[in-house]
Amino acid sequence: EIVMTQSPATLSVSPGERATLSCRASQSVGSKLAWYQQKPGQAPRLLIYGASTRATGIPARFSGSGSGTDFTLTVSSLQSEDFAVYYCQQYNKWPPLTFGQGTKVEI
Amino acid sequence: QVQLVESGGGVVQPGRSLRLSCTASGFSFRSHAMHWVRQAPGKGLEWVAVISYDGSNTYYADSVRGRFTLSRDNSKNTLYLQMNRLRPEDTAVFYCARDVDVASGWLDYWGQGTLVTVSS
Numbered sequence: 001e002i003v004m005t006q007s008p009a010t011l012s013v014s015p016g017e018r019a020t021l022s023c024r025a026s027q028s029v030g031s032k033l034a035w036y037q038q039k040p041g042q043a044p045r046l047l048i049y050g051a052s053t054r055a056t057g058i059p060a061r062f063s064g065s066g067s068g069t070d071f072t073l074t075v076s077s078l079q080s081e082d083f084a085v086y087y088c089q090q091y092n093k094w095p096p097l098t099f100g101q102g103t104k105v106e107i
Numbered sequence: 108q109v110q111l112v113e114s115g116g117g118v119v120q121p122g123r124s125l126r127l128s129c130t131a132s133g134f135s136f137r138s139h140a141m142h143w144v145r146q147a148p149g150k151g152l153e154w155v156a157v158i159s160y161d162g163s164n165t166y167y168a169d170s171v172r173g174r175f176t177l178s179r180d181n182s183k184n185t186l187y188l189q190m191n192r193l194r195p196e197d198t199a200v201f202y203c204a205r206d207v208d209v210a211s212g213w214l215d216y217w218g219q220g221t222l223v224t225v226s227s
Contacts, residue, residue, distance in 0.1 A: 043217040097144075101151045
């Protein structure tokens with residue numbers, strides 16, 4: 001199974017600042033990497049698929065990059081509604097689908 | 108609009124069974140693979156199982172294989188997760204999620220989740 005590792009576990013950022021989240025796969029997943037956002041008490045929401053394609057309705061301040069084993073999610077200017085937990089997930093070699101352990105973005 | 112509504116969660120004793128349902132609307136249910144993903148309290152996301160668009164294939168996480176059974180009724184737009192021999196470590200919010208198509212592996216819509224608590 002492919003192990004996904006996210007860093008940091010917690011990221012403290014001020015509103016308006018840039019946030020950069022990392023995700024590493026234990027083997028290459030090509031570009032088959034998705035990012036999800038989860039707010040407290042809510043279901044995850046798809047942000048990015050194909051490593052860099054924003055899902056429908058996702059603001060342009062969210063961007064994804066990377067391929068192979070190293071990926072990045074960047075939020076260019078954090079808004080109050082962006083403080084949440086973010087998960088990466090690979091879908092190159094499955095089952096099982098595997099998620100990273102999450103990065104919490106806090107104020 | 109796409110909607111996924113889970114039901115069937117609750118408190119159950121270890122070793123007992125529970126069946127979760129997920130009712131879909133707003134899209135062609137029979138055209139999509141469907142997944143269950145769970146989240147233990149305060150923990151991350153764990154993929155549980157997937158069923159193909161026509162129900163002919165199912166795959167499970169090692170942690171639930173042999174105890175959980177996934178099925179679907181395309182005439183009722185409903186997904187079912189039969190959970191047997193439940194363990195305390197199965198305590199989690201269970202989400203059903205739509206695969207973007209027949210089996211790409213990324214999940215574009217999620218239900219609100221249903222909580223399963225396994226405790227004596």
